[in-house]
Amino acid sequence: MIIPPPSSMQIAAATWTKSSYSASNNECVETAVFPSWTAVRDSKFTSGGPKLVVTSQAFTALLTGVADGSL
Template sequence: MNKAPTAAQLAAAGWFKSSYSAADNECVEIAHARSWVGVRDSKATQGTVLAVTAAAFAAFLGGVKGDGPDRTV
């Protein structure tokens, strides 16, 4: 498995918010760092970053959109 990105790699990553983000910045930001995805609070950008593998993030998005492997009808 690939090593998790360092704090410096995450800080240098291109962070962005969803286009669905509210005008008052109440959203999360994500960034791609190697084969990992970083997730952070858009109001606390210097705070804690959650780093997950790109595959785990893709599975999460699939579940949120309802087309993932754990989809229930």
């Protein structure tokens, strides 16, 4: 069963988590986790700014690639 991506209303109401590697100058990445999907945004654009929504599997692959140096 394919779960559709979250709606813009769900994204707006989501609980966003700031990266633990974020600097104190607000140049950070934030994520919101949904069933089967992860949304990513720049913390400078919290209201109405662009968000990237990818499958949780793709987000995990991205993090793995960054961590192991393959990306």
